[in-house]
């Protein structure tokens with residue numbers, strides 16, 4: 001099976017500045033992949049290298065089996081890209097921009113462009129310079145999707161879109177995915193990744209530190225625990241908890257003590273054994289907590 005994206009030790013140095021280092025990433029065809037990382041982590045740099053917009057300092061990248069830098073025309077035809085900032089010439093009309101984006105690929109996409117504009121409520125007569133950020137973003141979505149690409153790469157696609165438009169956008173993306181397209185999205189919005197992506201990669205300081213299914217990411221040994229015991233027993237509870245692996249973030253509110261821990265749940269239950277537990281909640285961490293954990 002061909003991978004939609006494959007990078008081998010992909011590295012980009014910006015002079016003395018760090019970009020990305022030895023990124024080895026594989027995204028299978030048909031996936032919806034979330035690329036997560038804080039500001040400056042290297043998400044846009046990775047995407048620009050993948051699209052051949054910047055040359056890597058070393059390493060290789062393949063998009064739908066084609067080598068980036070060698071088979072750019074073929075890659076451009078089967079890939080749809082939306083940058084994080086939707087900049088277009090302000091004096092051009094929306095219609096001109098959309099038709100221009102199809103023309104550079106040597107394609108006539110007018111039928112699909114019309115359908116997309118209707119769905120996203122894009123006013124094609126307006127000049128780009130008259131549009132709000134969100135409306136420019138919608139033009140970017142049409143430009144990226146009108147040729148029905150096999151691989152959709154979007155850098156922070158929903159920033160600037162209102163909640164209804166975000167829903168409309170994801171509905172569109174899910175449809176494309178059901179039809180076979182692979183989606184690669186960089187995002188800061190963890191709820192969005194949790195809801196729509198199957199797999200995710202976390203990049204930090206230019207290095208890919210984790211690639212995992214979104215489901216498994218939250219299935220770490222990290223647990224959020226809330227336990228309520230009578231005030232008189234709280235001292236004993238705290239003594240017992242001191243021996244539990246990875247204890248952190250402890251807070252106390254009345255009879256309830258909350259904390260994070262890791263390791264086997266059995267060990268935690270042993271530590272609690274014999275105390276008059278009034279209430280106990282052991283939960284998987286949210287994607288936000290997992291994300292913060294990898295960033296610590």
Ligand SMILES: Nc1ncnc2c1ncn2[C@@H]1O[C@H](COP(=O)(O)OP(=O)(O)OP(=O)(O)O)[C@@H](O)[C@H]1O
Nearest residue numbers: 014017018019037038039040041042043044045046
């Ligand atoms: N043209 C450039 N010249 C020099 N350094 C750059 C350039 N572009 C990016 N960098 C640096 O490379 C690193 C990665 O930047 P990048 O834009 O890829 O991060 P990002 O994860 O996309 O961030 P954000 O979420 O803020 O968009 C940063 O340290 C950044 O300062």
